[in-house]
Amino acid sequence: xxxxxxxxxxxxxxxxxxxxxxxALRLDLGLTGTKVACGExxxxxxxxxxxGVPVLSCITLLHTVGGRExxxxxxxxxxxxxxxxxxxxxxxxxxxxxxxxxxxxxLVESTPQPTSEEVRHAMSGNLCRCGAYPRxxxxxxxxxx
Ligand code: FES
Ligand code: FES
Numbered sequence: 001x002x003x004x005x006x007x008x009x010x011x012x013x014x015x016x017x018x019x020x021x022x023x024a025l026r027l028d029l030g031l032t033g034t035k036v037a038c039g040e041x042x043x044x045x046x047x048x049x050x051x052g053v054p055v056l057s058c059i060t061l062l063h064t065v066g067g068r069e070x071x072x073x074x075x076x077x078x079x080x081x082x083x084x085x086x087x088x089x090x091x092x093x094x095x096x097x098x099x100x101x102x103x104x105x106x107l108v109e110s111t112p113q114p115t116s117e118e119v120r121h122a123m124s125g126n127l128c129r130c131g132a133y134p135r136x137x138x139x140x141x142x143x144x145x
Pocket of ligand 1: 035036037038039040041042043044045046047056057058059
């Protein structure tokens with residue numbers, strides 16, 4: 001049994017050894033905002049925050065996160081970054097967007113006025129196959145509107 005908190009709610013999950021955090025979120029808790037693309041730790045689509053730090057949930061085992069606080073895109077629904085992405089039209093297919101926003105939210109928490117360079121550095125692990133990088137960067141730099 002693994003106890004964890006997700007977006008402020010406490011859960012106890014009985015999952016087989018080897019279950020990834022991404023599988024637990026999507027399949028056990030129905031939090032499908034977290035996307036899985038590569039499934040191998042290369043693209044950042046599955047990014048969630050673990051105690052405020054971005055991690056790749058597709059290569060994080062559920063059994064290693066007991067007692068920790070997980071924040072997914074569902075927990076950031078009211079974050080101003082969501083509007084900022086819409087204003088900047090910072091997406092095309094949108095598949096990478098949850099992971100982008102989760103990473104960006106951790107960045108602006110520690111660096112409320114990030115420069116373009118800081119955005120690029122902090123979000124270098126979040127790939128966008130649609131090439132929306134300039135608008136993603138614009139959205140994060142201007143996230144407070
Ligand atoms: S799906 Fe996790 S890094 Fe690509
Ligand atoms: S908007 Fe399509 S992968 Fe980023």
